[in-house]
Amino acid sequence: MQKNNIIIFGYETFGQYLYESLLDADYNIKIVSFDDKFTSKAKEQNIDIIKIDIKKDSDIQSLNIDEYHDLLYCAMPKTADNLFLVLTLRALYKDAIIIAMSNSHENTRKLRYAGASNIVDMYEATSRRVVNILTKPAVTKVLDEIVYKQNRLKMAEIKIPKNSPLVGRSIEDVDFKEMGIVLIAIIDEALDHKFSFTDHRINHRLDDNDTLVVVAMRDDLEIFKSNLQNV
């Protein structure tokens, strides 16, 4: 995995949580803020915060964003600021990956229109979780382990390299289960770039550059990955 820069705009609660979670995953993280309010907390934690003015393009350009490698998270506390930020970033960097925080369907639509590549709808995810706690305790437990606790189980994507033993075989022929891997979805490079769930309705033939989306124990995942490489 290449070590990309991650830039978090806004250091309110979401930014803080994102930062803490990302620390474990070991990335280069820059935090950019426009507000003095939260910089003091960051100072306590010994985090350097870059302060800029959101309205000035020159300020943003001074961050030296690499639009092909950096991940940009927009998590401004105010929706209006967030929207403006997404707009500015998209105008400056056409190919950058911009992930925006949203708190409603309506804002999700606006952010998408403004050019966000992906949007995390905070309340949508939260409300699903609350309802799941009430109705699907088992599902809650599983999602907890995969997404929120992230210690044993992991959801990951794996690109099938050239010359991998998997190339040319169909999904049904490969015993993923034996390897401790549960295959959930596949992005078939030959068809389109959209993912499809591998719920056995269609039997895919695996090609190189296809991406597998799997859930597995961390150890099994590493073994699986290295097996793919070492032919």
Place this chain on the structure above:
Amino acid sequence: MDNKPWLVSLAYYLASSRKYQKIKDFFYNLLENSHYKYNKFFNIFMIIVVLVSVTSLVIDVQYDIPNWLNNFDLYFVTIVFIIEYILRIWVYSDIKKIIIEEYEERIFFGKKLSLVRLYIKIFKDKWSYVSSLPSIIDLLAILPSYRGLRALRVLILFRAFKMLRYTKSLTGFLDVLKRKKTELLTLFTLAGFFIFIAGIMLYVIEGNKNPHIHNLFDAFYWALVTISTVGYGDIVPVTPEGRAVSMLIIATGVGLIAFITSVIVSAFSERISSLREEKVFQDVSKKRHLTVLCGYGLLGRLIAKGLEKEKIDFIVLDIDEKMTALADNDGYYALNADATKSKIFEEIGLKDNIAHVLCMTSDDIQNAFIAVNVKSLNQNIVVTARCSDSDVAKKLAFVKVDHIIMPEDIAGKMGVVYAGEPAAFEVLLSIIEHKHKTQIDEIHITAESYFDGKSIKEIDFNSLRLIFLGVVKANKEMGDFGSFIFNPQKEYILHGGDKLVCIGYQTAIANVKRMV
């Protein structure tokens, strides 16, 4: 012990009889408790009886009614009414308690029990019911059955009145009027005063000149007809002085009527929200396993939608009237209430009605306050609280909140998934937010169903079109945390009570759910 009067012995006997209490409770609930499930049927039954009897009595005025209907009215209706009347007197209060209290008090002071005093006390107690308006109406409604006196037929009116008892909306109307008793009384006294003065004046002025005014009653009748702006015109003043009196009371009449109308209307608008609230309470109190959603902000609304989809009974509480109105408009049960106070939860029914409380206001401290409130009232209620601050989360955990939800944390964790694995993130988002028809779901294996005792190998998940993630074990001995078995071995045997966690197309999941 034997020197106890038989009345006291009987009271003691009944007080110790569980069966007696059970029967009395049943009748009390049937007659008086609107939350009791059979109360509604009793009321409907009585309304039908009343309608049939009123109709038959009205028809009887001009036509002959068939004999069987007459008998029905004479015997059946009368007997039903009499039984109801007696039952209501019976359940109104507890005589045996009065007797026992009186007896024990006397014994305590070493005095002899005076039976006369006791009878007076009992009589007084029951009299307070018998002399109340509803009871008088009940009694009067029985009388038209007596065929000897035709004048008693007028009392049919009271049978119609009796229906008030059985319809909540009508009693609500009377309640509203009761609240404005003083205002209405003042206005009616004023009106009576005007009618009195005007009537006397007209009688003095025209008593011997107007051919239609024979006595003082005619003059009062004229005054009422005029002041109410009805104006039949059967009696009209014929002298200029009489007309002058008319002009005066017409002017006051218009003002008075407007006044009375406005008092009644304002009384209603004041009461309308509480009438709605009562309706909500009534509906909600019948539900079991109710979920209480506190806070109807952005998150609250989304949760409400989700709960509705999953067909969970819930009620929205919000301290802001606008939010409550919004929830009400969205078609949910909603109450404008302060969830940090115990009152509202007690009213909904703490013991067996509320299963979950979701504290979802945007304020961490409020949520903690609500959580503490609920947990202190009943530890068994499952509380889910939202908070943004990890310090608050620690405090919530301290008060044993069952689930702590941190929206920013959840979003942050999802953001992390994206950082490494954008494609996995897409898939995850799709599963979590139900974007496609493929979703993650759990399948409960019931004992002795198709899956019970089968190994994973035997269940062909491929042909079921499901992605099998793992099993959540039924027995809690292994601890809540470790009980999820990811991707179990092919030899793993499933048991009743286990939950399979699968990803699959909606119909595929529904199909399997039908199998188990």
